[in-house]
Amino acid sequence: MVEKRTPLPVADAVHKVMKHQTSIDTEWIPIEEASERFLAEDIVADHDVPPFNKSPYDGFAIIADNTTNASREHPITLEVIGEIGAGSVFENNVGNGQAVRIMTGAKIPEDCDAVVMLELVQEHTDNGKNFIEIKRPFKQHDNISFQGEDTEKGTSLVSKGTYIHPGVTALLATFGYAQVPVAKKPVVGVIATGSELLDIKEPLQPGKIRNSNAYMILAQVQKAGGEAKYFGTLSDDFDTCLQAVKDALSEVDILLTTGGVSVGDYDYIPAILKNLKADVLFNKVAMRPGSVTTVASLEDQMIYGLSGNPSACYVGFELFVRPIIQNALHSSTPHLRKSKARLGVDFPKPNPFMRFVRAKLVDEGGSAAVFPAGLDKSGSVTSLSDANALIVLPGGTRGYQQDMIVDVLLLNEGEGSEWPWENIVPYYK
Ligand SMILES: Nc1nc2c(c(=O)[nH]1)N[C@H]1C(S)=C(S)[C@@H](COP(=O)(O)OP(=O)(O)OC[C@H]3O[C@@H](n4cnc5c(N)ncnc54)[C@H](O)[C@@H]3O)O[C@H]1N2
Ligand code: MOO
Numbered sequence: 001m002v003e004k005r006t007p008l009p010v011a012d013a014v015h016k017v018m019k020h021q022t023s024i025d026t027e028w029i030p031i032e033e034a035s036e037r038f039l040a041e042d043i044v045a046d047h048d049v050p051p052f053n054k055s056p057y058d059g060f061a062i063i064a065d066n067t068t069n070a071s072r073e074h075p076i077t078l079e080v081i082g083e084i085g086a087g088s089v090f091e092n093n094v095g096n097g098q099a100v101r102i103m104t105g106a107k108i109p110e111d112c113d114a115v116v117m118l119e120l121v122q123e124h125t126d127n128g129k130n131f132i133e134i135k136r137p138f139k140q141h142d143n144i145s146f147q148g149e150d151t152e153k154g155t156s157l158v159s160k161g162t163y164i165h166p167g168v169t170a171l172l173a174t175f176g177y178a179q180v181p182v183a184k185k186p187v188v189g190v191i192a193t194g195s196e197l198l199d200i201k202e203p204l205q206p207g208k209i210r211n212s213n214a215y216m217i218l219a220q221v222q223k224a225g226g227e228a229k230y231f232g233t234l235s236d237d238f239d240t241c242l243q244a245v246k247d248a249l250s251e252v253d254i255l256l257t258t259g260g261v262s263v264g265d266y267d268y269i270p271a272i273l274k275n276l277k278a279d280v281l282f283n284k285v286a287m288r289p290g291s292v293t294t295v296a297s298l299e300d301q302m303i304y305g306l307s308g309n310p311s312a313c314y315v316g317f318e319l320f321v322r323p324i325i326q327n328a329l330h331s332s333t334p335h336l337r338k339s340k341a342r343l344g345v346d347f348p349k350p351n352p353f354m355r356f357v358r359a360k361l362v363d364e365g366g367s368a369a370v371f372p373a374g375l376d377k378s379g380s381v382t383s384l385s386d387a388n389a390l391i392v393l394p395g396g397t398r399g400y401q402q403d404m405i406v407d408v409l410l411l412n413e414g415e416g417s418e419w420p421w422e423n424i425v426p427y428y429k
């Protein structure tokens, strides 16, 4: 008699998974290696930026009051008493009638309060002394980049969990982080099961297919920010699979298996979870593809039985594994980013379960439209390569018509969503 499984609504299943937090450690790594990692600490400015008043132009630092009466007809003349480039400091006093030649980025001399661009002055030399003529008045503070105008000491700049993109790297360098505190990547193991699976190097044989899921999931783990560890392909044999799962569990935070999770004669993952006395959170989700997705916890480790069907495996990962990896990286937006788009074609297939249709989201001159990509079957693999979104079609309707506005989950938006599962309604007119 086949085991009866109770399908859990998708949001409830994600919620159950998210209650489990894998442990988070911090490691310090060189800034050159910190790109695409996640900050493990808040970054607070420990000095003003810029740290001193500086010139935004190549020109002359002046005392603005000296130019009050300057005009085209009656230019004022100032004596240039020195010059400074970026990195140098002018130590002498500057008096009325005087100016200092200054380059972009140099500290404004103490007595000066404005800068005139090189292009706006007439220069001449008289008796070995340098002079400039200025033909219009300047106000105090004209052309000065002020200390702290970018950010002030004590300002909270980025919070822990921030994804380190090049802009964040610039900030880290500004504040002297040669070593950067980042969340340690959770180690995510991958096991593929199936006697039909060939290694990708092998030629095709009758009844066999190449193992695409393992490599797909390894790539998904890396993209989600985890450290992927591959434990190989196993044939459908209970003892071999059980031992491999046990061995892998001694080396990982999260273990992903693909295949063998349904109700077939050689689907051993449910029996393995039972043997391990793992706490099965669910073994059926009211979704297509991926209804067989099974998640269990074993103390502080998570074990996922992802479907063998490639599209189902892919979707199961994005909905249930990605947010757990992102959680371990302190991300406050661990889920796929949700948006809305116009459905580009009719989608008449009715289904009691929520559907996640692999799809291509395109820009139609300012508004988004979405089109199913390739064959819409959970066993399809080629539809995945063209997909940049999943159309979310709640179950229980008679199908969807072209031009309805539908929810979509974006597959390539690293920033993610807080909780995308509210307000998903069957359709909007
Ligand atoms: N009687 C029932 N049969 C099935 C049910 C059901 O409820 N009752 N559920 C179906 C659904 S839905 C899915 S999805 C699949 C899930 O199957 P498994 O997770 O047990 O996976 P397998 O049986 O091992 O394989 C399914 C399919 O995927 C191919 N596969 C497996 N591993 C890989 C891999 N690493 N790379 C590429 N392709 C892979 C495999 O050859 C099969 O074609 O069960 C349905 N059946
Ligand atoms: O898990 Mo299956 O993908 O619902 O077709």
Ligand SMILES: [Mg+2]
Pocket (backbone or CB within 6 Å): 259, 260, 261, 262, 263, 264, 266, 267, 308
């Ligand atoms: Mg099966």
